[in-house]
Amino acid sequence: MEQKKLITYTAGHAPVRKQLLLFWIFFIIGAFTIGGGYAMILMMKRYLVEQYHWLKDEEFYDMLGISQVTPGPIAVNMATFVGYTQGGVLGSVLATLGVSIPAVAVIIIIAVFFPGFKDNVWVQRFFAGVIVGVVAQIATIVLDLGKRQKWTIVSAVVCAASLVILFFVHQVSPIWLILGGGLIGIAVEAFKPRGAGTTTTKRTS
Amino acid sequence: MNVMISFLALFGVFFKIGMFTFGGGQAMIPLLQKDLVVNLAWVPMKEFLDFVAISEITPGPVAINMATFVGYKLRGLTGALVTSLGVILPSFIIILIIATVAHTFRTNRWVSAFLDGLQPVVLALLTYAVYSIARGGIPAWWGYIAALGILLLILKYGKKLNLFLVLLAAGGLGLLMFR
Numbered sequence: 386m387e388q389k390k391l392i393t394y395t396a397g398h399a400p401v402r403k404q405l406l407l408f409w410i411f412f413i414i415g416a417f418t419i420g421g422g423y424a425m426i427l428m429m430k431r432y433l434v435e436q437y438h439w440l441k442d443e444e445f446y447d448m449l450g451i452s453q454v455t456p457g458p459i460a461v462n463m464a465t466f467v468g469y470t471q472g473g474v475l476g477s478v479l480a481t482l483g484v485s486i487p488a489v490a491v492i493i494i495i496a497v498f499f500p501g502f503k504d505n506v507w508v509q510r511f512f513a514g515v516i517v518g519v520v521a522q523i524a525t526i527v528l529d530l531g532k533r534q535k536w537t538i539v540s541a542v543v544c545a546a547s548l549v550i551l552f553f554v555h556q557v558s559p560i561w562l563i564l565g566g567g568l569i570g571i572a573v574e575a576f577k578p579r580g581a582g583t584t585t586t587k588r589t590s
Numbered sequence: 591m592n593v594m595i596s597f598l599a600l601f602g603v604f605f606k607i608g609m610f611t612f613g614g615g616q617a618m619i620p621l622l623q624k625d626l627v628v629n630l631a632w633v634p635m636k637e638f639l640d641f642v643a644i645s646e647i648t649p650g651p652v653a654i655n656m657a658t659f660v661g662y663k664l665r666g667l668t669g670a671l672v673t674s675l676g677v678i679l680p681s682f683i684i685i686l687i688i689a690t691v692a693h694t695f696r697t698n699r700w701v702s703a704f705l706d707g708l709q710p711v712v713l714a715l716l717t718y719a720v721y722s723i724a725r726g727g728i729p730a731w732w733g734y735i736a737a738l739g740i741l742l743l744i745l746k747y748g749k750k751l752n753l754f755l756v757l758l759a760a761g762g763l764g765l766l767m768f769r
């Protein structure tokens with residue numbers, strides 16, 4: 386059976402306009418999402434998967450998974466990754482700058498002009514409201530990912546065990562959980578009965 | 591702080607933290623605290639906590655917000671750019687290396703099994719993020735009801751709903767309702 390090539394590979398041949406678009410999309414995402422990288426995931430998916438069709442669902446979630454096993458801010462990892470696959474090295478630079486510039490600019494503006502920013506009661510109320518929206522958006526991603534997960538006994542146990550560890554055992558770095566999950570995935574593949582093995586990498590979509 | 595801290599030292603601290611913290615910007619905060627407040631004593635604890643609070647309520651990745659803040663306070667505008675670049679570069683380089691071989695990811699049986707295996711963990715991490723962000727940031731019970739309402743709106747209207755407007759509206763709601 387033909388192997389499915391899932392990551393679209395247009396590096397080096399992207400038109401300039403697309404690279405500017407990459408910058409712009411990540412700039413907008415970086416400028417409007419409060420609450421860190423997780424808050425950006427739904428918006429990224431909107432733009433990259435649903436609006437521009439640059440990535441398929443499963444590619445997007447693959448990148449999200451990889452962005453969490455690699456060090457650094459998830460938003461930067463995603464921007465670099467998407468930027469490179471869509472626009473080569475220049476694309477990755479532009480996307481990364483796009484997602485970073487608003488964060489740098491807003492802090493400098495606050496540090497220079499608004500030293501009392503954090504203590505302003507209206508700022509605090511607005512922020513608390515935005516967090517309500519952010520929570521809803523991350524919950525949307527949770528439901529979407531849960532729906533497209535290939536649920537097996539193993540994946541259900543891994544998910545449940547991770548939840549138990551996250552909620553009840555503090556001070557566990559997510560990297561160990563992710564690596565553990567990946568290794569269990571490899572173990573499952575290794576112990577799979579012969580013949581059922583190699584072609585089952587395709588995910589339901 | 592009277593001693594001038596060199597740009598190289600600033601860059602080094604943030605590069606190291608960007609290189610060795612897994613799990614996103616939030617995971618960097620304890621490490622930053624250990625380095626900046628305890629080991630190097632560049633930033634007093636109270637100021638550090640202010641930086642964290644502001645970074646969490648401003649747009650953009652928390653790690654970059656923090657880096658910019660510390661860099662600016664210690665060495666001004668150039669300092670801010672140096673620290674921000676420091677925290678971004680490790681991610682950028684590592685992902686670039688991975689992305690150049692990414693087209694073979696799903697064609698390799700073992701890498702594919704690895705990626706399938708970690709997905710339920712990512713699901714668990716996101717679920718936990720919903721919980722911890724809600725618990726840390728939503729000040730009243732009805733905020734949870736509002737979050738549920740917004741979730742249902744997003745699910746019902748899907749693409750037709752502008753997500754930025756949703757956040758702005760939620761912020762407006764906060765201005766009116768939270769006390």
